[in-house]
Amino acid sequence: MAESRHRTTPRRAAGRLLGLLLTTSLFAAGLVAAGTTAAHAADPLRQVAARQGIHFGSAIANQHLSVPQYRQIAGEQFSAVTAENEMKWESLEGRRGQYNWGPADSIIDFAEQNDQIVRGHTLVWHSQLPSWLNDGSFSGSQLQGIMDDHIEAVAGRYAGDVYAWDVVNEPFNEDGTFRDSIWYRGLGQDYIADALRKAHEVDPNAELYINDYNVAGINSKSDGLYDLAVRLLDEGVPLHGIGIQSHLVSGQVPSSMRQNIQRFADLGLDVAITELDIRMQTPSDASKLRQQADDYTTVVNACLAVPRCIGVTVWGVDDGHSWVPDVFDGQGAALLYDAQYQPKPAWDAVYAALGGTEDPGDPDDPDEPSGPCAVDYTVVNDWGSGFQGSVEITNTGSSAVTDWQLAWDSPGVTVTNGWNGRWSQSGGRTTVSAPSWNPTLQAGQSTTLGFVADKSGSVSPPSEFRLNGTVCS
Template sequence: MTEARHRSPRRARRSLSLLLTSALAAAGLLVTASPAQAESTLRDLAAQNGGRHFGTALTYNPLNSDSQYRDIAAAQFSAVTHENEMKWEALEPQQGQYNWSQADSIINFAKANNQIVRGHTLVWHSQLPSWLNNGGYNGNQLRSIMENHIEVVAGRYRGDLYAWDVVNEAFNEDGTFRNSIWYQGMGRDYIAHAFRKAHEVDPNAKLYINDYNIEGINAKSNGLYNLVVDLLNEGVPIHGVGIQSHLIVGQVPSTFQQNMQRFADLGLDVAITELDIRMQMPADNNKLQQQARDYEAVVDACLAVNRCIGITVWGIDDERSWVPYTFPGEGAPLLYDGQYNRKPAWYAVYEALGGTDDPGEEPGNPGEEPGGPGEEPGEPGTPGGPCDVDYAVVNDWGNGMQGALTVTNTGSSPISNWTLQFTLANVNISNGWNGDWTQNGSQITVTAPAWNATLNPGQSTELGFVADKTGSVSTPTQFTLNGATCS
């Protein structure tokens, strides 16, 4: 366990100034010019710390449609992971038929911006195509299918990726093996088979096993540790452990550094591969400051372990994070807010990596809310109805998609027992959250949950869904809330 870090009075005063700057920007009250002198970036600072990388997960749609997202991705991060575009369901929705375009696009972006790429993931129990999940294959058939997938995918990207998450999330919380289709068919040997095949196909890539809730020393990380020792003794080509680090504010394990060090002592690299630190919403200053301290603690732990080669945050901004759609009532887990303002956590990471100059605001991001400085924060820029709906496609993997909606009461009276309706053709919604979702053909209806039945003036609610789809899906053109048309 490391000693707690104490800030000098000068550094504490500077941190308070940065926190105030971030808070003003988030409120839309700060306008600054782009700095005349180039600032240090997170990627540059990480590289100065023993050649480490500082990376992010990228998603195809905003990368190709949102210039601010793209600019931040290029400027601040030196490593890239596909959030969903390299998972099995996205790449091979029909057996033997591969969709490469979105995965290729992200790799081409990384090459153009001198970024390394982490392959995520070859073998996982989740996001498998239905033909595989429901195929009823025996162990020999599953091994053949798995090895063929590795050969095709790792073979296509051989030389383009520095590392692969060969096996993802193989353990239960008690340290036993997850009863996945791979474990059912081949027992624990599927892990060794996967690593050997990946090394055969891409011998220069670093091969990782990756999992969550293994940040501290616990039953799950002990199970993983024991497996890794066995694999090394068996001569299996495993080179690193990926520690996902989907954390909760105020709950960074005290044994984080110690846990990474014991894996490093086996001769393995370790990497923090999917870092985000979520909080119960709504966010407030106390939570944001605690989040900043937690991010600093994670960076400090990595820097203290020589073989911790880098950190990847799981996304760029809060609005496009997976967290609100997976953990109802929780959110704000990343370094940027939904308007690409730097949060206190960003400045904490900047300082923990050794940044000493005042970085100011993101170049090209003056800190204004959309609509311009003449409006009150949150006020719509143009007249509309008593409600406003923002709709976005968070992810699209060919035969499926993830959508997000922000519904805001822009009127002067509460909207009780709200019901949102819109039309979305060519989809079949399989899961929706933060409301009760029903579908009748292309008509989608979302009714208020009991815990959020009333939208007060100015209040918003975040909704999300996952759907199967056929063909192209057009953006809805009209939303109604309790029968009134929204702007």
């Protein structure tokens, strides 16, 4: 019997997403109405996505949830979460028969606290398996029993908490043949159908997916996945959806992505973009960030163009916690937020693609607040090749701002010295973090930053400043 984490009647997860999307939309609206710590001045991504009838999610890692900015963005911006590693076999059952549920349970708890749906990732995969399984030299019948027991334990524990499972992850080679995994060697291709049937038996309300990478466009690999889906459906196997991971390279989004999504949808399957990130050669610059923003727009539009594309999940919260630089040498900056937790041009592109519009209010209406912060930017002295600047921040909100960060874009400007904060620059973006001696701006309080910078030719003042991600007046 699978162990259940529920001590009372379990909350029903979204076997069908519409009702929950409406709920998350209202929840997000409440967050913004409260207005205290929104990661962006506009409506959060989860809310504008819900208006389009899709979810917008992120992979999260339990170990990073102790970082305030990471936790805030993860909770406020996304309506769905995927455990980055906590539900993988190696993490759950490092020793045979001994499950470590704590980190995975924490992901579920976080999702419940923020009214988010959870995508289970993953039940059967060739990678990140414990050594006792990889090195066990098990027979086919033994592997079958081990796989069934694992699915029963994990899917059973989280039945009612997980709306969908990546039941089988990455079963294909690039040429569309089956991967030579421990499962394929021991059980043949039938392990995929068997895993889906077992997962459906354990949690009949969960949506069951096959998930793979390099299948965003029409190619040999996605053809193999398509042919498998046709066979499984013909055999009556409980397959409900296809997960298209979408670990992409900037400037190389497949032109056939929408058509590829559509052909799976035409089989009666849901499709989800499950692990989206778009990497570039680092360091980033304004041109690379614009291209990345265009690529994110292309992916979101491809999903929105197909009614059975039910959601998009980015693989991580911010560039500082992305897996990309550890795997792809010299590449990174793949997500919607930079390493200082500031939204990038890609964030704005996704927001616009989802139909969001910022409403800064009427600045001539004295009864309408202009925002929770105000910035006064002054050029104190200009000598042609450089200048001295002053930036005064005022907290015009009704509550204190702790661990503040101010960011602005200033292409062509290189700060050589800054004071009254911790200064950094990346790709034309300047970020100043609170110094240890002044970490909090109380309501109505101001602080002044100073800097010296080099510049190339004539440069315009920054058009926008963001305090902890919120646009200032």
